[in-house]
Amino acid sequence: MIITVVFLSLNFSAERPLALRGVDGDLRDSNTYNRGTYMIVLPSGFNDIFLTNENYGGDFVAFKKTQGYDVHVVSVDDMSMAGSVITAQEVKDYIMNYYSTNPMLEYVLLIGDVNGSYTIPTFTIDSYNEEDIDVTDYPYTFDDDVYEPEFFVGRWSVRSPSDVINIKSRSIQYVTMDNISDTSYLNNFLLVAGNYKTAEGEEVPPSEWPVTPVWTSLWLMEELQDYGYTNIDTAFFHKGNWETGEYNPTIANSWNDGVGLINYRGWGDANGWHKPYFHKEEVEGLNNGWNLPVMLSFVCNTGDFGNDYSGTGLNKCFGEVMVTSGSPTNPKGAAAMVGPSDLDTDTRFNNVICGAMWDALLDHKTAELAPALHYGKHALVYEFDGLSAPDGTVIDEFYHHVYGVLGDPSLPVWLKEPGDINVAFTDESPSSDLYQSFVSLILTDSVTGEVLPGVVGALLDSSGELIGKSVSNSNGVLTVDFDTNTSSDLTLYFNAPQYKQSNMSLNYISDDGSDFSAIIPLDLDIDFELAALNQSPFGGYGTTADYFPSNYENIASYNLMEIRMTEDFLNDTPDTLSFSVTFTSTSDFIDEFVFTNPQGANYVYVNNFSLAPGEYIANIANPTNPGIGAFFVPVPGASSGNVVEIVVSFDSDTYEIEDKVLSLYVSSDQYSYLSSQPSPSCDYGYKAYDHTDIDFDEAPVYDWIEINQVGTNLNLTDDSVINDVQIGFDFNYFGNTYNSLTVSSNGWAPFEPCQLAHFWNFSIPNAMGPSGMLAPFMDDLDDNGGTVPLNVYAYNTGDGRFIVEWDHVLNGEDDQNCPVCIDETFQMILFDPAVYQTSTGDGEIVFQYKEIHDIDQNGNYSTIGIESPDQEDGVQYLFSGNADLGSYWTANNDGFFENIAIKFTTGSSSQCMQMDLTGDGYVNVNDVISVVNIIISQSNPTDGQLCSGDVDGNGVINVNDIIAIVNHIIS
Numbered sequence: 013m014i015i016t017v018v019f020l021s022l023n024f025s026a027e028r029p030l031a032l033r034g035v036d037g038d039l040r041d042s043n044t045y046n047r048g049t050y051m052i053v054l055p056s057g058f059n060d061i062f063l064t065n066e067n068y069g070g071d072f073v074a075f076k077k078t079q080g081y082d083v084h085v086v087s088v089d090d091m092s093m094a095g096s097v098i099t100a101q102e103v104k105d106y107i108m109n110y111y112s113t114n115p116m117l118e119y120v121l122l123i124g125d126v127n128g129s130y131t132i133p134t135f136t137i138d139s140y141n142e143e144d145i146d147v148t149d150y151p152y153t154f155d156d157d158v159y160e161p162e163f164f165v166g167r168w169s170v171r172s173p174s175d176v177i178n179i180k181s182r183s184i185q186y187v188t189m190d191n192i193s194d195t196s197y198l199n200n201f202l203l204v205a206g207n208y209k210t211a212e213g214e215e216v217p218p219s220e221w222p223v224t225p226v227w228t229s230l231w232l233m234e235e236l237q238d239y240g241y242t243n244i245d246t247a248f249f250h251k252g253n254w255e256t257g258e259y260n261p262t263i264a265n266s267w268n269d270g271v272g273l274i275n276y277r278g279w280g281d282a283n284g285w286h287k288p289y290f291h292k293e294e295v296e297g298l299n300n301g302w303n304l305p306v307m308l309s310f311v312c313n314t315g316d317f318g319n320d321y322s323g324t325g326l327n328k329c330f331g332e333v334m335v336t337s338g339s340p341t342n343p344k345g346a347a348a349m350v351g352p353s354d355l356d357t358d359t360r361f362n363n364v365i366c367g368a369m370w371d372a373l374l375d376h377k378t379a380e381l382a383p384a385l386h387y388g389k390h391a392l393v394y395e396f397d398g399l400s401a402p403d404g405t406v407i408d409e410f411y412h413h414v415y416g417v418l419g420d421p422s423l424p425v426w427l428k429e430p431g432d433i434n435v436a437f438t439d440e441s442p443s444s445d446l447y448q449s450f451v452s453l454i455l456t457d458s459v460t461g462e463v464l465p466g467v468v469g470a471l472l473d474s475s476g477e478l479i480g481k482s483v484s485n486s487n488g489v490l491t492v493d494f495d496t497n498t499s500s501d502l503t504l505y506f507n508a509p510q511y512k513q514s515n516m517s518l519n520y521i522s523d524d525g526s527d528f529s530a531i532i533p534l535d536l537d538i539d540f541e542l543a544a545l546n547q548s549p550f551g552g553y554g555t556t557a558d559y560f561p562s563n564y565e566n567i568a569s570y571n572l573m574e575i576r577m578t579e580d581f582l583n584d585t586p587d588t589l590s591f592s593v594t595f596t597s598t599s600d601f602i603d604e605f606v607f608t609n610p611q612g613a614n615y616v617y618v619n620n621f622s623l624a625p626g627e628y629i630a631n632i633a634n635p636t637n638p639g640i641g642a643f644f645v646p647v648p649g650a651s652s653g654n655v656v657e658i659v660v661s662f663d664s665d666t667y668e669i670e671d672k673v674l675s676l677y678v679s680s681d682q683y684s685y686l687s688s689q690p691s692p693s694c695d696y697g698y699k700a701y702d703h704t705d706i707d708f709d710e711a712p713v714y715d716w717i718e719i720n721q722v723g724t725n726l727n728l729t730d731d732s733v734i735n736d737v738q739i740g741f742d743f744n745y746f747g748n749t750y751n752s753l754t755v756s757s758n759g760w761a762p763f764e765p766c767q768l769a770h771f772w773n774f775s776i777p778n779a780m781g782p783s784g785m786l787a788p789f790m791d792d793l794d795d796n797g798g799t800v801p802l803n804v805y806a807y808n809t810g811d812g813r814f815i816v817e818w819d820h821v822l823n824g825e826d827d828q829n830c831p832v833c834i835d836e837t838f839q840m841i842l843f844d845p846a847v848y849q850t851s852t853g854d855g856e857i858v859f860q861y862k863e864i865h866d867i868d869q870n871g872n873y874s875t876i877g878i879e880s881p882d883q884e885d886g887v888q889y890l891f892s893g894n895a896d897l898g899s900y901w902t903a904n905n906d907g908f909f910e911n912i913a914i915k916f917t918t919g920s921s922s923q924c925m926q927m928d929l930t931g932d933g934y935v936n937v938n939d940v941i942s943v944v945n946i947i948i949s950q951s952n953p954t955d956g957q958l959c960s961g962d963v964d965g966n967g968v969i970n971v972n973d974i975i976a977i978v979n980h981i982i983s
Contacts, residue, residue: 029118034378047080048118054087055124069181078505080470080481100133126318128171140401141356147318148413164382166421169317183420186347197270205229206249206278206287218251225277249287260288270303281313282329292333298344307346310366315351348419367780379509382421432458449523463488467508591664652689654678691898697918712915723805728757730794731769740808741844746880759789773875776888784881788859791874792824812847825868837862852918859914866907
C-alpha cells in the first residue's frame with residue numbers, strides 16, 4: 013500500500029492586477045486583485061495638452077483615474093539619449109524596468125504610429141505564408157514566457173492632433189456615455205462574413221471557397237441568442253449569393269442605425285473587408301456618431317498599423333481609419349478594434365481565436381478588450397499544441413504576436429445595454445459626511461437587488477488625485493481606506509462590467525480613529541507537492557518517501573488508502589493576519605478528516621493562526637516520515653479514475669479568503685497514470701473505459717454489431733447533418749433526458765439539434781462544437797466529391813440498444829484521386845438506462861472501431877470523447893493525436909487501429925488489487941492460501957477473485973498464479 017502525502021504551502025502575498033484575474037487561471041485563482049497602473053507612452057515632441065485638456069475631447073489621464081488606475085505618463089524622450097532615434101527594445105527595457113519595481117503595472121498604451129509625426133517603434137515578426145514582415149507590439153508585454161504576458165498593451169496609432177482627439181474622445185465617451193441619451197443601440201449586433209478565397213491571386217470557383225467564416229458567424233449568432241440578443245443583423249457572402257451579395261447595404265445601414273458590437277470573419281486586407289465589400293472609404297461614409305461599437309475583425313491585415321513600415325503601403329489601414337475617422341463632435345467607425353497585422357492568416361486559426369474570445373466575453377471570464385483577445389489567442393496553445401508551419405514558425409506563438417488592439421486595451425466591452433449600480437450606506441458610513449478615513453458601502457443591482465462583487469471603487473480628492481481604491485467583496489461591500497490630512501470634498505467612482513460608471517460626492521471632515529469591520533479580499537497562493545510513502549506488504553511504515561512534482565490537473569496516488577496532509581503558511585503582506593483553516597471534501601468516499609497521528613503520537617491541530625508580516629509557520633516535523641506532525645484523510649473505496657477533492661477553507665473576521673480546491677486523480681501506479689486505467693472522472697461523473705482496462709468490471713469487450721444490412725441509411729453526404737433521429741427509448745445524458753439526436757457525416761452525433769456539419773474537430777469541452785456531443789471519430793469525412801457513397805446507418809436492436817454506424821466512410825485527408833482511398837468504419841451504441849441500469853440513471857455509451865485511420869495531420873487529426881450539453885464538461889479520450897489520461901490510443905506511423913472498444917459510463921468502477929485476494933491491502937501468504945483453496949475446490953472464482961488471482965491474465969486461476977504471487981512476496 014502507498015500513502016499519498018500532500019505538502020501544502022500557503023502564501024499570503026501581494027496583489028495582482030485585476031485584468032490578469034481572468035487569464036491567471038488555476039495558477040493564481042485565489043489571489044486578491046485590484047486595479048493597477050496604466051502606463052501611457054508618448055511619442056517624441058508630443059504636446060500633453062492633447063492628452064489632458066478637457067476642451068480637447070476630455071482629460072484622458074483624469075478619466076483613467078476615475079476607473080481606479082494609477083496613471084504613469086512617460087515620453088520616449090525620457091528613454092533614450094538626446095538626439096538618438098529610440099528603438100522598440102529600448103522602449104521595452106524601460107517598461108520592464110518599471111514593471112520590476114511596480115508589479116501592479118496592468119496596461120500599457122502606446123500613442124503613435126510607426127511612421128509619421130508621432131512615432132512609437134514596434135517589433136516585427138516574419139510571416140510564415142508570404143515573404144513579408146509583420147508589425148507587433150506583443151513583445152512589450154512578456155519577458156521569459158511568450159504565452160504569459162505580465163500586462164496588456166494597446167496602441168493609438170495616430171499621426172496628428174486630430175487623430176489623438178478623435179480616438180481619445182471616443183475612448184472616454186464609450187465608457188461614460190455622457191453624449192448618449194439612448195443606450196439601447198448596445199442591444200444590437202452586426203455579423204458580417206464572407207466565404208471566399210483566391211489561389212495565388214487568381215479567382216477559384218465558389219465550390220472551392222471555405223465555408224467556416226459563415227459557419228463560425230452562425231455559431232456565434234446562436235451564442236448571442238442564448239445570451240439574450242434579439243436584434244442581430246447579418247451580411248453574409250457565400251456561394252449561394254455570390255452574384256448579388258458582394259455589395260450589401262445592411263452593413264452601413266445597421267452601423268448607422270446603431271450597433272453595440274460588430275464581428276467579421278472572411279476575406280480582406282489592409283483596405284478592409286472584400287466579401288462583402290466594405291473598405292476604408294465606406295468607413296469614412298458612415299454617420300453613426302456617438303453610437304460607437306467595438307469591432308472585432310478576424311481577417312487578414314485589417315489591423316496592420318505598420319502597413320507602410322517599410323516605407324511603402326497605406327499610411328492608415330482599415331483598423332486605423334476605424335478608430336480615428338470623423339471628428340470630435342461627430343465620430344465615425346468604432347470605439348476600438350481587434351485585428352491582425354499579417355496579410356495571410358489562416359481560416360482555421362482565425363476561427364478558434366474568434367470563438368474563444370467571444371466565449372470569454374459571453375461567459376464573463378473577462379470584460380476588457382485586451383484580456384479577452386488574449387483568451388482567444390491562448391486557445392491556440394491547446395487546440396494546435398506544437399503545430400509549426402513548413403518554415404518552422406510556431407503557429408500559436410505567431411498569432412499571439414500578430415493580433416492586437418487598436419484603441420484603449422482596457423476598454424470594457426458592453427454586452428447589451430448596461431445596468432445601474434445602487435449604492436447604500438452602512439452603519440459605519442451612515443452618510444456622505446465622513447468622520448473616519450474610510451468609506452464603506454453596499455452595492456447592488458438597481459433592478460434585481462442582487463449584491464455586486466468585483467466593483468472597483470476609485471476615490472479622488474478635490475484636486476483629482478487618486479487617494480484610495482478597492483474592490484467590493486462577495487457580499488457587495490465596498491470598503492475604501494484612504495489617507496489624507498485635509499478636510500475636503502471627495503468623489504467616489506464605481507466601475508463594474510456591464511454597469512454604467514457612476515459616482516457620488518463625499519465630504520471628509522475628520523478621522524475619529526474608528527476602523528471598519530467589513531471583510532476585505534486577501535491574496536492567497538497555494539502550492540502543493542505530493543510524496544508517495546512506501547509501505548511494506550508485511551506491514552509497518554517505511555522510512556523513506558519518494559517525492560515527485562505534480563500539478564493541479566494530474567496527480568497520481570498508488571493504491572490510495574489514505575492521504576496525509578501537512579501545511580505551512582507564510583505572511584508576505586504588511587498586515588498581521590488572523591484566521592482559521594478548515595479542510596473538507598466533496599468526494600463521496602471521504603467521510604472524515606482525522607487530526608491524530610496514526611502512530612500514536614500526540615498531535616495538536618492549531619486552528620487559530622495569527623501571523624505577523626513576514627512570519628512563517630509549518631506543521632512538517634519530519635519530511636521523511638510525514639505521519640509525524642500531520643493529519644490524515646481515510647479514503648476507503650477510492651479507485652483509479654476517481655477524483656479526490658479536498659477543499660481548504662479560511663475564516664477570518666477581517667479578510668475574505670477564497671476557498672482552494674485540490675483535485676487529486678487516483679491512479680494504480682505510484683508515479684504515473686496508466687493507459688490500463690479508466691480516464692479520470694469528469695465533473696459530472698462519466699469515465700471512459702477501453703477494452704484494455706481488464707482489471708475493471710466496466711471494461712468493454714470489443715464485439716462488433718454489423719447493421720449495414722438491417723439499419724436505416726441516413727443518406728448523408730459530404731459535410732451534412734440529419735436532425736431528429738429517433739433513438740427508440742429515453743436516454744439520460746448528463747442529467748438530461750433525450751429521445752432523439754443529430755447525426756453528422758463527420759463522425760459525431762449531438763443530442764442537441766445542430767445545423768452546422770462541423771468538419772473541423774475541436775477539443776472537449778469546447779464552446780465552438782455541437783452541444784451534448786458524442787464524438788466516436790470527429791474528423792473531416794467525405795464522399796470524394798459525391799463519387800463514393802457516404803454510408804451512415806442507424807438501428808434500434810429491440811433489446812435496449814441503439815446503434816449508429818459509419819460504414820467505410822472516406823477520410824477527407826486522403827480522398828482526392830486516390831486509387832485505393834483510406835476509409836473508416838466505426839460505430840456508437842447507446843444502451844437504454846431502463847434496461848442497462850447505472851447508479852446515476854444515466855445511459856452508457858460504447859464506441860467501437862472495426863478499422864480506423866487517424867491520419868488527418870492537416871486537420872488536427874481527430875477527436876474522440878463525449879461532451880455535456882452546456883459544453884463545460886466532458887471526457888476527452890483523444891484529441892489531435894494526443895491520448896488523454898487512461899487512453900489506450902498510442903501514436904504510430906500510419907495511424908491505423910482496429911478492434912477497439914471504449915465505454916463511457918457513470919457506473920462505479922470495481923478495480924481489483926492484483927494478487928490481493930483477501931482485499932486487506934497487502935499481498936502475503938493469506939493470498940497464496942486463497943488461490944490454493946480455489947484450485948483445490950475446483951469452484952468457480954468470483955469476478956473479484958478472478959481479477960486479483962489471475963496474475964498471468966489467461967482467464968483461469970492455476971499453479972502459475974501461485975508461483976507469481978510467491979515470487980512477488982519473496983522479492
